[in-house]
Amino acid sequence: MKKITHLLLFFLCCSIGLIHAQTKQIKGIVTAREDGLSIPGVSVIVKGTTIGTITQINGAYTLGVPADANTLVFSFVGMETQEIDMDGRTEINVVLETESIGMDEVVVTAYGSKGKVGLRGAISTVSAEELEQVPVATFDQMLQGKAAGLHITTGSGQPGSGNTKVRIRGNGSIMASNDPLYVVDGVPIEPGVFASLNANDFENVAVLKDASSTAIYGSRASNGVVLITTKRGKKGDTKVNYRHQSGLSFKTREKFDMMNTAEKLWFEEIAQKGPGWEFSPLNPLYSTLSPDARSAQDAELARLRGIDTNWQDHIFRTGKTMSNEINMSGGNEKTRFYLSYQNYYQEGLSDRSDINRNTGRLNLDHQVSDKIKLGVITSIGQSKINAIESEGGIALNNPFAAVYLANPWENPYDENGNLNPGSYKYNNPYLSEEENKRYAAYNNTGANVLDLMSNSTRKKEETKFVGAFNISWDILPYLTAKSQYGIDYRHSLYERWVSPDAWASISAGEGDAHRDGSISEDFERRIESTFANTLDFKKMFGDRHLLSAVLGSEYVKRDYFGFGYTGYGLEPKLPETPAAITPGTDTNDYIASVNGYKAERAMFSLFSLFNYTYNERYTLSASLRRDGSSAFGENNKYGIFYSLGLTYDITREEFMASLEWLNNLKFRISYGTNGNQAGLGHYEHLTLWQNSSYATQPGYSLAQTGDPNIKWEVANKFNVGFDFNVLANRLNGTIDFYNDITSDLFISQTFSAWDGVIGNSKTTNAGKVLNRGIELMLNYDLIRMNDLRWSIGTTLSYNKNEILDLGQVNEFELGTSIVREGLPIGTHYLVRWAGVNPATGDAMYYTANGAITNKYSADDNVADFGTSEPPFYGGFNTSLSYKGFELNADFAFANGFSRFNNQRFFQENPNFAQFNQSTAMLDVWRQPGDLTEIPGVHSQREFSSKDIEDASYLRFRNLTLAYNFSKPILNRLKVIKGLRLYAQGQNLFTWTKWTGFDPEDSNNIAQYEYPTPRTVSIGLDVNF
């Protein structure tokens, strides 16, 4: 055994374990069976905690352990980990055996039997403790700030929303998906659909970033891979764990104010729009009124002045959150199980917005013989979601738009206290019908939303099953065959019902199918089944050559199916059921519409992964995968992906032994290729025909021109990095540099009209994007005393994104952004704002040449306002524990990006003065000499750089205070083995200049998205 320093699995360092009151000292010596020599650097840890130490140069250790601790874990690279029950002893000497099969420290495995062939490369893991009991419904949101190179933003605060953007090392694709591949226990699952999964069931989540770790996933892995391993039972007594959490969600304070009634009526007078102007004595029509008509109109204005509705009181609410979970695990020599059930309920910030979810899981492992093992994982979840109207839309039905745009002088209720939908129009009793036409009608924006919310539903019911059955057979000690069939099944039912009593129905005209309400049901089913077969090999040749390899095949099949209908003419006494539909006839306009689709897609792959370690120092990893997909063109049916990586364990070199402060130093370098086929339509390679008709005859018309060359996007990834532990493992970290170039991007290409391509344009493989960056993960134990521990950690990522090539063109516009060679994805493209001309009140703009003009032209758009994708982001955290107390704080930040605040276009715009306006408009230019940023009401509002705001932010994401009851107290309670009480706050504070709702949004533009709530919760975990 060489004199070498040790390694500590880094997840143990950054995880936050249970800390117990410490009462006794344990000491001992660790030696090796092989040569009887002592081993320095062995990690000694109290099981289930972060309390631990490392053996000295003579193999000796001393460790203070909590009185309630039972087990110590001794681990060392290349040796079999041992767990030793203390049984009240104070001296424990341990003899470690050389790991019988090999010497990898296995963190993550892809395919293959656990423990045999590990993935190498740039991998971040997030442990169970970091994912448990975070009060959000979807696990991807929980990963925010947890790993370097991973940037996650949430587009909606709707409970259960799938609108979360997950990016690993930036955006590699322009038009196709940038979502990573998600794999649960070897079963690939649908990205973005996590509302029906319980993250408390996850043992760990590994984020694979470089080619070395992802190439084995071939044509689906260019955006990185998220590997999820769920919890399994361990032999021993059955453990029962009950968890409860209750909380409240609050709206965070927006950074703008809307006008009150006095302000709004004042502004209407200036904008010459709205009742404030119609009833104004300054209105030229005023002088034409008779004294009676005048005083009636004055009285109406006074009545409006008397109303000052704060719409936030009517639309926002405090949401309640509650979850209850019970899980059990245990087993014997032959069979082990993990069983869990959870109910999760969360209310959103508005009425009619919640999720109610039930999930269950059973993971079973059974040893048929000493060679053959069976495993089953099953997880089923059903979530019922109530959603708001027009979520994230610039629409008056969206309550988060209406709450700001409804006029303060609008009364939600009429004199009788009933909701007051429809519109407001003044009728002057002293004017004729014709004369009364001078008064315009104004939508009751607020009441209409309240009416629709109470007289309609928008429901989603999602049922998801993720399961797998596997069998593995140890054919030889060094060879295992494994076969797994897995399935990711989801069906979703969307129900949309509008009551015949809703104002929207009542106000629909004769002949409008919607006049007596409507109900739609849309069903969607997606099944992805995977059949994977692998052979794992691992053998030591001589005492220096360790070889491991996986050889496998995988068949993935996806089936899509959906159908739906919309029916009309609803019976009012039969709410929310299709039974209420009146059958359509030629005359009643109630003819129901139906729709549906079916599609399928398949992939067949062969793959291999190969690791060779020489003398425990150098590991060469290589992988090769061949993917065939039904979506690829005939000429490119199969894609080959590969990677090569080298890991060098420098600390194992003898010349490093003298560096006592250096506990571990590992160097990694890798290069390889991945693909992305997510943007490719199922049948894009085929020429397709559809029905048509001409002069009453049926015909077949061309529907699609196939491209036999269409294929995957290709990512070429280079990564170099170091992992290190220094200062007796007080400081550990990882630093990575990467250079990823994605090419053959799906880009729309224009064709000659003679080519017969539909619309003369079609997706083709062209274009190239670079992501180059650096990532740093650091953890430092500031205090490592027996009772008191304090650590801090950070993840920092910098990513430079640049479009290198767009094929046929150099640039194209995409909404308010431009896709241009040489610029990053998400670059804003608008006319530069030049302020307000004090003499005229005109909005001023810069031309593309830099001259100031009052003529707005989209031809003057420039790309000078940065990008909506942050180049610099990360998080930091600290955890402090004293005896049974734990205090954890989590921060996240993103820097150097900007977003387009489209909301301002509506609430700072005199053209929309029939709706409420921001108080920013009180500074409106009124006369020559006024110095202001708000142009006069005569000046047309345009999209310009005025609405681009720096969206950099720092967010206090989570604060948790917990207390773990100590063993002596629990012993008195007999049955309870562990008890933890905690309180936590989520999304507590955000420092930003951004004036929209939430700077951390999933897109480039703010459009009244559902804001992310602030959540405060308390909970307990009890172990029996």
Place this chain on the structure above:
Amino acid sequence: MKQLKINILSSIIATALLSGACSLDLEPIDEISDNKAFETVEDLEKGMTGVMTEFGSHNIVGMSDWASDDLRYSLANTGQGVQVHNWTYNSSTGDLAGTWNEQATLVDRANRIMAIAARFDQEDKTVQRVIAETKVTRAYGHFNIVRMYCKNYSANDPLGIPYKFESGISSPSRLTQGEVYQNIIADINAAIPELSIMREGNYWITQSTAYALKARVAQYMQDWDMAITAANEAIDLGGYRLATRDEYRDVWDDAIANNVEVIFRLRRENSGIGNYYTRATNGDIFFHPSYDLMNQYTYDDIRGLTFFGLDEKGQDVVTKHDGRPNDKTNVNDVKVFRVSELVLIKAEAYAQKAQLDKVADELNYLRNHRLVSPDALEFTNQQEAIQAVRDERRRELAYEGHRFYDLKRWALGIERLTEDSETTSRTLEAGDYRFVFPVPQSEIFANKNMVQNDGYSN
């Protein structure tokens, strides 16, 4: 034991690696793939019916009218056709890309069905007919592009257009005009024997359609004998005759017997040519009929009475394509070939051949069907005859996509009346490069072999 293990092992590997290997050819479920769509001759016919839906919006008609002297700009116009009307177009003018894109697409669709037809029994009469129909379609599509984007016929002019004989991605170059016309005539000639003589409603390609196209092509080539022969064949084969004065309105209401006036028309259910002059939804006028054109008709001319009307505000409006009675506004069948056009082609041919009596015969035949007891025409010199043919042609074929291309053919300029051009351009000199429309910018961009027409910057 070891042997057994190896056997089991190898069978596992074999099964694992090969399972599902051949399941990657998935057929779409909601659409029909190329090989499934066309299995029977009936399917092939459906494919040809599909081609008939691709004849396009007949932008060639609208562009001729906008650019010629037959329309007057309306104050209610919000930009429709303004560049074309003022001859300020360039290669980015979207309106002028219409025919290029639509007719090239039509050629492609015809070529696709032609290729599919090759898979069927070549002795089958229906298969032969479908192939013939695709050939005429292909010739027709190419010829429409020639009419708009090429100079007057000259066999050696290098700026013809591409001629696509099969569907596929390529960057086709421009052939000489001679080659293009040769291909067009060859396609028509090859098709004629296999085509039907008559088909219900004149909505389909028949021998008469092919001969009518041939006559028009010959007219552009100034091959007057070919024009006369083809025009006679077109009329005689289907037993076609001119509509009488009383029947004339019915022609434009799409209510006319099979053998009267219309030789080939395109069925239209949803959009029509009328939208080039007025907005279907609210009757807004984009262009009025020009005073110049209205002045061409005598009071008793059924054509003037049919083509022009007044809207409810009393403004002059083009009513030739304003829709079938009690049906959608501005939606009519597109009348592609009419007997009167063939009569006028013959008249022009005889005029060019200085057979003045025959010119008079043809024109009198036509005028007797349009006017109340017109005086019979007689010509004493060729120039007079030519002028009479041109005037009659303008009157008869207004708003059918001929005027602008005829002026180009005749090497005449455009001189709008003052009252027809108060806010718009007035004069386009004879031979101005703008008589040939620019190749669309999108084509120049996407096709590296495409050459722009003279006078346009790209």
